[in-house]
Amino acid sequence: MKCSTKYIIIHTKNEKEILNITDKVEQALLESGIKEGLCLVNSMHITSSVFINDEESGLKKDFLDWLENLAPEKPDYKHHQTGESNADAHLKRTIMGREVVIAVTKGRLDFGPWEQIFYGEFDGKRDKRVLVKIIGE
Amino acid sequence: MKCSTKYIIIHTKNEKEILNITDKVEQALLESGIKEGLCLVNSMHITSSVFINDEESGLKKDFLDWLENLAPEKPDYKHHQTGESNADAHLKRTIMGREVVIAVTKGRLDFGPWEQIFYGEFDGKRDKRVLVKIIGE
Amino acid sequence: MKCSTKYIIIHTKNEKEILNITDKVEQALLESGIKEGLCLVNSMHITSSVFINDEESGLKKDFLDWLENLAPEKPDYKHHQTGESNADAHLKRTIMGREVVIAVTKGRLDFGPWEQIFYGEFDGKRDKRVLVKIIGE
Numbered sequence: 001m002k003c004s005t006k007y008i009i010i011h012t013k014n015e016k017e018i019l020n021i022t023d024k025v026e027q028a029l030l031e032s033g034i035k036e037g038l039c040l041v042n043s044m045h046i047t048s049s050v051f052i053n054d055e056e057s058g059l060k061k062d063f064l065d066w067l068e069n070l071a072p073e074k075p076d077y078k079h080h081q082t083g084e085s086n087a088d089a090h091l092k093r094t095i096m097g098r099e100v101v102i103a104v105t106k107g108r109l110d111f112g113p114w115e116q117i118f119y120g121e122f123d124g125k126r127d128k129r130v131l132v133k134i135i136g137e
Numbered sequence: 138m139k140c141s142t143k144y145i146i147i148h149t150k151n152e153k154e155i156l157n158i159t160d161k162v163e164q165a166l167l168e169s170g171i172k173e174g175l176c177l178v179n180s181m182h183i184t185s186s187v188f189i190n191d192e193e194s195g196l197k198k199d200f201l202d203w204l205e206n207l208a209p210e211k212p213d214y215k216h217h218q219t220g221e222s223n224a225d226a227h228l229k230r231t232i233m234g235r236e237v238v239i240a241v242t243k244g245r246l247d248f249g250p251w252e253q254i255f256y257g258e259f260d261g262k263r264d265k266r267v268l269v270k271i272i273g274e
Numbered sequence: 275m276k277c278s279t280k281y282i283i284i285h286t287k288n289e290k291e292i293l294n295i296t297d298k299v300e301q302a303l304l305e306s307g308i309k310e311g312l313c314l315v316n317s318m319h320i321t322s323s324v325f326i327n328d329e330e331s332g333l334k335k336d337f338l339d340w341l342e343n344l345a346p347e348k349p350d351y352k353h354h355q356t357g358e359s360n361a362d363a364h365l366k367r368t369i370m371g372r373e374v375v376i377a378v379t380k381g382r383l384d385f386g387p388w389e390q391i392f393y394g395e396f397d398g399k400r401d402k403r404v405l406v407k408i409i410g411e
Contacts, residue, residue: 001138001275001411003310005379036140037272038177040312040375044386046328052235053227054183058215062224063231065215070207071340078332078339087336090327094337094370096231098326101177101238101375103270105142110268112181131384133377135311135410136272137138138275173277174409175314189372190364191320195352199361200368202352207344233368238314238375240407242279247405249318273409274275 004032004134007044012124016092018060019119021050021130025102026109028132035107037136042099044131047089047123049096055116063120067092089122096120104136141169141271144181149261153229155197156256158187158267162239163246165269172244174273179236181268184226184260186233192253200257204229226259233257241273278306278408281318286398290366292334293393295324295404299376300383302406309381311410316373318405321363321397323370329390337394341366363396370394378410 006028012019025041041050053059070091077087100117103110119130143165149156162178178187190196207228214224237254240247256267280302286293299315315324327333344365351361374391377384393404 001311003410005310005377005384036142037138038175038270038312040377042375042377044389046326046386046388051231052183053231056216056219056221058218059224059227061215062228066208066228070344078335079330081332082330084330087333090333091336091340094325094327097234097371099375101179101236103142103177103179103268105270110142110270112183112266114183115181129386131377133312133379133384136140173279174275175312175407188368189320190368193353193356193358195355196361196364198352199365203345203365234371238316238373240279240314240316240405242407247279247407249320249403251320252318273277 002034002137006132008130010119010128010130012121015124016064017121017124018063020055020116021119022117025117025132029134032134034104034134034136037104037134039102039104040099040133041117042131044129047086047093048128049093049120050100050130051096051118051120052100052115054114067095070095086123092122139171139274143269145267147256147265147267149258152261153201154258154261157192157253158256159254162254162269166271169271171241171271171273174241174271176239176241177270178254179268181266184223184230185265186230186257187237187267188233188255188257189237189252191251204232207232223260229259276308276411280406282404284393284402284404286395289398290338291395291398294329294390295393296391299391299406303408306408308378308408308410311378311408313376313378314373314407315391316405318403321360321367322402323367323394324374324404325370325392325394326374326389328388341369344369360397366396
């Protein structure tokens with residue numbers, strides 16, 4: 001069995017932003033030399049997400065608008081009694097998910113025609129990390 | 138280490154539908170001969186889901202009603218400026234999730250008493266694929 | 275390849291409760307002797323969750339308040355025609371997720387600085403089980 005571990009550094013320009021990281025994960029897979037197995041991609045932070053959806057700029061805006069509606073920025077979260085101001089980011093990340101697990105088949109991410117991997121940042125403008133762990137052979 | 142890869146074809150009658158696929162995944166596990174490991178089951182599409190919940194027809198209707206409330210069909214999504222009309226399906230699938238990872242123990246899906254695997258379609262009436270990837274020994 | 279399977283018994287005092295189970299998962303990893311691989315942690319029940327977020331008591335209350343808003347307790351779910359009264363718990367668990375998959379690196383859960391593992395109970399006061407399956411070497 002082979003194992004590969006890579007950390008991708010991400011620093012978004014905006015506090016809330018959706019970034020396509022498919023190329024970076026494909027690069028990690030190529031470097032691993034693994035041909036068959038599973039690839040875990042997760043945010044190492046609790047106010048951001050890794051998820052799979054469509055590369056379409058309008059849809060990315062729809063996601064951010066929708067999340068703002070379901071988990072709005074507002075002052076009166078109990079979490080803010082600690083001095084924090086990002087409770088909404090914890091909730092938004094929960095909707096979008098922390099991680100994806102992707103099949104590796106014949107050396108490729110085994111994707112349907114439109115699947116792309118995104119990092120969803122909800123409390124950004126700082127260095128963050130995404131972990132890519134691949135196991136297989 | 139053994140790896141098994143199966144693609145299940147699904148074609149729902151309705152545009153939005155929840156379908157129990159537990160039997161199909163159990164069949165893929167049986168055919169793999171794997172006794173201990175992990176089983177990934179994911180939709181290969183970005184407007185449908187794979188998730189685990191309860192086989193109860195009322196609950197399946199509750200899920201669809203609830204999703205329509207949280208992520209309604211409506212014309213004014215930005216995604217629709219591309220000519221698409223299914224932005225709600227991308228959002229609904231996000232709530233329900235893309236994938237499940239299931240433990241394989243003693244040759245069986247290691248499930249609690251009520252766990253069943255479902256395919257949730259939100260933009261259907263076309264051939265779709267679910268990927269079952271099992272690794273272990 | 276090594277495989278380890280542990281079942282953690284959980285019995286919450288309250289019907290709805292969020293419990294930190296990081297120590298229990300770390301213990302299972304230590305006992306497995308696995309140094310590199312993947313660790314699946316999932317609820318074996320369909321009205322509770324396993325998720326990763328922040329250990330902060332205010333935030334845990336925010337999660338429960340937010341879930342009550344998105345998936346309220348109410349009598350008129352179709353699921354309740356079976357005699358059940360917990361449809362809201364099935365929906366709340368869907369938002370929070372069934373499972374997490376965690377990278378194992380150098381014998382440790384490969385976590386960012388704030389990641390902690392939680393069991394989210396939405397229909398509790400009974401014995402429940404969480405499955406920890408670790409594969410690797």
